[in-house]
Structures are given as C-alpha cells and as structure tokens.
Amino acid sequence: MGGPQDEDPPIVLEMIPKDQSLNTKPKAIVITFDEYIKLDNANKNILITPRINKDEVIITALKNTLEIELNQELEDNTTYVFNFQKSIQDLSEGNPAENLKLVFSTGEQIDSLRVTGSVNRYFPGKNDKIENAIVGLYPIDDTTNVFIAPPYYLSQVDTAANFSISNIKAGKYFAYAWQDDNNSLKAEYKSEAFDFIKDTITINQNIEGLHFNLSKGDQNPINxxxxxxxxxxxxxxxxxxxxxxxxxxxxxxxxxxxxxxxxxxxxxxxxxxxxxxxxxxxxxxxxxxxxxxxxxxxxEESERKPEKLTISANSGKNFYQNLPIELTFNKPITDINYDSLYLAYDTASVVKISPEMLSFKDSLRRDVLRINLLVPDSIPYETFSLKAADSTFRDIEGQYNEVALSANYKKLKKETLSDEISGKIEGSEGPFIVQLLDSKGELIRESYIESGNQFSFKLIEAANYQIRVIEDTNKNHRWDPANFEEKRYAERTFNFLDPETGNGNILIRGGWIVEDLVIKATPNTGIKIDQD
The missing domain is CATH 2.60.40.1220 (Immunoglobulin-like)
Structure with missing residues (x-):
C-alpha cells in the first residue's frame, strides 16, 4: 500500500519439462513463476500445436504455479509448442508474461520449419478485429478441413495482420485462414470470413509471404x-x-x-x-x-385477406439536376394514379409526374419504381418533395396504398460540388466495379469499367470519401465470395491508400479537381517460397 504500481510481468522460475527438451512425453506441464498469477481466457489464448484434444486438457493456476494436465498420449517424434500469448498475468495488476512459449519434442529433434505471411479482409464489419483471425495447416492425409475440426498447426494473426507458425514438421499441408469469431478454432461455413490456398503446400524449408484474403459467403449450397x-x-x-x-x-x-x-x-x-x-x-x-x-x-380463389401494400422511398438523398427517386413496394404494382403523384418545391409550385418519367428496375417484378426527373438550375429551390396521396398505387392483388407518401430530396448548388475525382488502377485487369464510399463506408456512387483502368466521378458533394475497386472477373457486375468446394477464390477488392500516410480518406471540397489517384491491387492469395 502506498508503493509504486507493479508494472513487472511474471517471470518464469522453472518449467517441467524444460524448454527445448527432447525425448519427453509429459502427462502434465508445470510452470513456476516469481509471483502469484491468474489466467485470462486460457482456452482461447493458449495456442497448442500440433493439434491435441483441448476438451481433455485441464488448465489451473494456483498461487505462483500453472499446471496443464494433458490427459492424452502425445504423438511420437513430434515437436509440441505451447504459446501462452497474454494468458498468464500477475495477480495484482494483470501484467502479462512476455513472449512465454514452451517447446519440446517427443523424439530426437526439434522441428524448426516456419511459415509466415499476412492476412487481408474483404468488406470488414465494424466489429471485426483482424487479430481474431486464425491461420492453420492441415496435413495432406488429414480427413478433416477448416469447417470440421481445428488445424494441426495454427497461429493467431497479430494487430498488424501478420502471422507466424513455427516448429513445423516437414511435409505436405493444406493452408487456411478464417475469422474465428466464436473461438472454436474452426470456421463457420455460414457466418465467418475465410480463405484457403488452392494447392498443397510442401514445407521442406521456411516459407514467407503466404497471403490470405478473407471473405464471407454462406458455403451451404442453395436448395x-x-x-x-x-x-x-x-x-x-x-x-x-x-x-x-x-x-x-x-x-x-x-x-x-x-x-x-x-x-x-x-x-x-x-x-x-x-x-x-x-x-x-x-x-x-x-x-x-x-x-x-x-x-x-x-x-386459386381464396378467402385469405391480401397483405396491405407498403411503400418505402430513398428519401433524404442529395442530388444535382438528376433527381434519383426510387420507390420500393412489397408487391408488384399494376396501376398508378398520376393525378395524385407530383413533385413539390414550394408551397404552390409542383411538377406533375408523367408516365414517361417512370421505369421499373425489373419489369418481371414491378416492385421497384424509378422516377427519372431533371431539375434545372432555373428552379431556385433546394428542397423538393415527392408527394403521393393515398390510393395512388394499386398492386396486383387490388390493394391501394392506405398511407400518403412524402419523400424529401435536397438539390445541391454546382459551386459547392467538386468538379471531378479521377485516377487509375494498377496491378490488375478489368472489368472493374469502382465504388465511391462516404467516410462511414456507405456507397455513394458506382461505375463499371468494361475495359481499361481509368476511373472518374464528376460533380461530387464536398466531403471525405474512400474508393473501393472490385475485380469483376466473371463479368456479372457484382462481387462474388469464395467457393470452397470448387476451390474458387473470392473476387479481389482493393482500396485507395495514400502512399505517404497509408490513409484511405480523400478530402473533397467545392470546385476542386482531384486527379491522378493510383489504386494498387492487393496481392492474390498465394505463396512465395524463401530460397535462403
């Protein structure tokens, strides 16, 4: 009491077996420290390779001693690694033991091969942390995979998106990476982002530059x-x-x-x-x-009461001249009363909506209606409201909208807009989907580049933006995730990053022209062998 805060981590006094021991098959592991300790999520944070049955393992901390009861027979001629990461902490202040690792072999030698690399994440969620990702190796004769069982060798990804798996036995392996959100040490095929290396990896020397691009896609076939x-x-x-x-x-x-x-x-x-x-x-x-x-x-004829017709509008959109109105219905629309459908821009002035202004996004569905309207600068107003009275729209079941619609849109002044943002894509061949995103990652504009590598967005509202590029290899105008069974990689995505700051934000002001941006493709999933 009253003394300086304890900032020193626990120090190991003794390990049984000793680190780097040979010809040992312990029933339990005992580590003694110089002070009292506690465990922090030991089942997750203590990584054991190669794979053992962790359900049988009992981990306890008593005073200054850590004991791991293995309760299983270890494999012959195998190097085991216990990586404790930050799971062992001092009792008083929670200072973690630094770089604590135990390596021993049940045979005559310590396996010393190493695989290192990096992990990228396509379309990361707000709560996704790259350090929750796992990289794993499965022997070629293993009948399991990343969706069935934990890997034989594994490593957690660090905050810089790098990983290192050490003390690997020479052999042939399959390699996977996945976002292990539920700490199961295997991937959930419906909900967790993952990636794989198509080909078998032969590890007979150190391997560097193994790269994974995680993507999420429900691998369950549609039925x-x-x-x-x-x-x-x-x-x-x-x-x-x-x-x-x-x-x-x-x-x-x-x-x-x-x-x-x-x-x-x-x-x-x-x-x-x-x-x-x-x-x-x-x-x-x-x-x-x-x-x-x-x-x-x-x-057939039915006495069942039809579902009510509902409408949602893309209200709140800002625009310049071309007003992008889109109305979404829960059922196909068959009739429109144009007398009660108009655009209002002051208390008395309106623009009547006529049939030639309308189009359905898909004529086979008729559930998304687009209103294409040009508002010239000669109309000196900023706020425009689409108005639709009740009974304006009639659906295929004869139901009318019971609630009137009012959707507001704001017209921007040309002098407040950036003239253009443009650049090129390097390290990849199209077609490309180029997306302009706001600071929250929401899609603002999108363009499709059939050929070439140049992109341009004109008359953009002043704000901070990001640019994302999707490599549309199958030309279906959307991003496609990986297919595990067909061993098909996800289509690559890459973002603009400032080469000086590493930041992806692009500041746009009214009247500016931002040009010569260079967006470089991220590495393909793959491997580079260190020949040294």
Missing part, C-alpha cells in the same frame, strides 16, 4: 425446400435468399410477376388460374451454386 399456394398467390421457399432468379413461362412479365423475399420467391397472378401451370426455375446463390427445377403452380 429448394418446398413450394405451395398462399392465398391466391404461390410461394417457393428456399434454404437461403437467392442472388439470381430466372423464371420461364409465357405469362411471366405480362400476367404473372414475382418478388424476392427472405429465403423465398413470391409469385402473383393478375387473374385466377385454377389449373396448374409449369415454371422452369433457376436460382443461384452468392457463392455460385445453382438449382434448376420444374415448378407446378396454382393461383
């Missing part, structure tokens, strides 16, 4: 679960929400329309069809799995 009438409509239920839907029938787009919901496809008919009619259905998920099926659907 049709069931289909049945619901009221006068017809619903197809899937095990996951499809990315692409192709329905073939002569009535699709004229008499029958569809919407895509959470894990389902809803079919709507303008009229009752008592007899079953066939649809050829093809659905594809985000990782590239697809299903073809023949569906027989009925659209």
């Amino acid at each position: 049709l679960l069931r289909s049945s009438p619901i009221g006068s409509n017809y619903t197809i239920v899937l095990n996951k929400t499809p990315n692409e839907v192709l329905l073939k029938n002569d009535k699709i787009g004229s008499e029958i329309f569809y919407t895509i919901g959470e894990k389902r496809i809803n079919l709507y008919s303008k009229s009752i069809i008592a007899d079953s009619i066939s649809f050829n259905l093809n659905v594809k998920d985000s990782v590239g799995y697809e299903v073809d099926s023949l569906i027989w659907a009925k659209f």
Whole structure:
C-alpha cells in the first residue's frame, strides 16, 4: 500500500519439462513463476500445436504455479509448442508474461520449419478485429478441413495482420485462414470470413509471404425446400435468399410477376388460374451454386385477406439536376394514379409526374419504381418533395396504398460540388466495379469499367470519401465470395491508400479537381517460397 504500481510481468522460475527438451512425453506441464498469477481466457489464448484434444486438457493456476494436465498420449517424434500469448498475468495488476512459449519434442529433434505471411479482409464489419483471425495447416492425409475440426498447426494473426507458425514438421499441408469469431478454432461455413490456398503446400524449408484474403459467403449450397399456394398467390421457399432468379413461362412479365423475399420467391397472378401451370426455375446463390427445377403452380380463389401494400422511398438523398427517386413496394404494382403523384418545391409550385418519367428496375417484378426527373438550375429551390396521396398505387392483388407518401430530396448548388475525382488502377485487369464510399463506408456512387483502368466521378458533394475497386472477373457486375468446394477464390477488392500516410480518406471540397489517384491491387492469395 502506498508503493509504486507493479508494472513487472511474471517471470518464469522453472518449467517441467524444460524448454527445448527432447525425448519427453509429459502427462502434465508445470510452470513456476516469481509471483502469484491468474489466467485470462486460457482456452482461447493458449495456442497448442500440433493439434491435441483441448476438451481433455485441464488448465489451473494456483498461487505462483500453472499446471496443464494433458490427459492424452502425445504423438511420437513430434515437436509440441505451447504459446501462452497474454494468458498468464500477475495477480495484482494483470501484467502479462512476455513472449512465454514452451517447446519440446517427443523424439530426437526439434522441428524448426516456419511459415509466415499476412492476412487481408474483404468488406470488414465494424466489429471485426483482424487479430481474431486464425491461420492453420492441415496435413495432406488429414480427413478433416477448416469447417470440421481445428488445424494441426495454427497461429493467431497479430494487430498488424501478420502471422507466424513455427516448429513445423516437414511435409505436405493444406493452408487456411478464417475469422474465428466464436473461438472454436474452426470456421463457420455460414457466418465467418475465410480463405484457403488452392494447392498443397510442401514445407521442406521456411516459407514467407503466404497471403490470405478473407471473405464471407454462406458455403451451404442453395436448395429448394418446398413450394405451395398462399392465398391466391404461390410461394417457393428456399434454404437461403437467392442472388439470381430466372423464371420461364409465357405469362411471366405480362400476367404473372414475382418478388424476392427472405429465403423465398413470391409469385402473383393478375387473374385466377385454377389449373396448374409449369415454371422452369433457376436460382443461384452468392457463392455460385445453382438449382434448376420444374415448378407446378396454382393461383386459386381464396378467402385469405391480401397483405396491405407498403411503400418505402430513398428519401433524404442529395442530388444535382438528376433527381434519383426510387420507390420500393412489397408487391408488384399494376396501376398508378398520376393525378395524385407530383413533385413539390414550394408551397404552390409542383411538377406533375408523367408516365414517361417512370421505369421499373425489373419489369418481371414491378416492385421497384424509378422516377427519372431533371431539375434545372432555373428552379431556385433546394428542397423538393415527392408527394403521393393515398390510393395512388394499386398492386396486383387490388390493394391501394392506405398511407400518403412524402419523400424529401435536397438539390445541391454546382459551386459547392467538386468538379471531378479521377485516377487509375494498377496491378490488375478489368472489368472493374469502382465504388465511391462516404467516410462511414456507405456507397455513394458506382461505375463499371468494361475495359481499361481509368476511373472518374464528376460533380461530387464536398466531403471525405474512400474508393473501393472490385475485380469483376466473371463479368456479372457484382462481387462474388469464395467457393470452397470448387476451390474458387473470392473476387479481389482493393482500396485507395495514400502512399505517404497509408490513409484511405480523400478530402473533397467545392470546385476542386482531384486527379491522378493510383489504386494498387492487393496481392492474390498465394505463396512465395524463401530460397535462403
């Protein structure tokens, strides 16, 4: 009491077995320190390689002694590494033991091969921490993989996104990396980002530059679960929400329309069809799995009350001249009352919306309506409101919107806008999807580059931005995650980084031209062998 704060970590006085011991098969490991200790999440933070059954291991700290009861037979001629990271701390202040590691061999020699590299994360979430990622090696004759069991050798990634696996026995291995959010030491195929090396890695010398790009994508193949009438409509239920839907029938787009919901496809008919009619259905998920099926659907009379028609608008958008209005409905729209649909920009002035201003994002669905409207600078107002009275829109089931719609949009002045931001992409070949993101990572603009490597965004609102590039190798105009079964890597993404600061933010002010930006492609997932 009253003395200086204890800032010294625990110091090891004795290890049983001793570090670097040979020909030893301990039943337990005992480490004695110079002060009382405590454990911090030992099951997660103590990394043991090669793989042992951690469910059988009992770890206890009593006074100044750590004891690890293994409760299993260790393999012959194998080097074991116990990396304690920051799991052992002093009792009073929580100072972790520094660089604490125990290495011993059950055979005549210590395996000394090493694999090092780095990990990148595509589309990181706000709470994702790269230090929660794991890199693991599985022997080629191992019947498990990253989704089934923990790896034989593993390492946790550090805060600089680097990793090092040491004391590896020479052999052939499969290599994986994954975001181990639930601390299971294996990847969750639905929810955790992961990556892999396609080819077997032969480790007979030190390997440097192993690189992984983590991406998230549900690896469970898409399947049709069931289909049945619901009221006068017809619903197809899937095990996951499809990315692409192709329905073939002569009535699709004229008499029958569809919407895509959470894990389902809803079919709507303008009229009752008592007899079953066939649809050829093809659905594809985000990782590239697809299903073809023949569906027989009925659209029968029903006393079930139709779902109410709802509308959501992209209200709050800022614009310059081209007003980007988009209305999303929960069901296909068949009729619009143009007398009650208009754009208001002061208490008395309005612009009537006419049919030629409208278009559906997908005419087979008719659930997303776009209003294309040019607002010239001669109209000296900033705030514009799209107004739609109740009963303006009628859906395919005869339901009208019961609630009036009001969506506001702000017109920007040209002098407040940046003239242009432009640059080029190096180290990759297109096509490219180039995305302009705000400081929160939200998409503001997007352009598609079929050929070449030059990009440009014009008349941009003053703010801080980031730029992300997606390498669209399959030319489907969207990013595709990895497919584990087909051993297909995720499409690469890379961001602009200032070469001097390493920062990705780009400051834009009114009247500025920002040019000659260079966006360099991140490394491919792969390996570089150290020949030294």
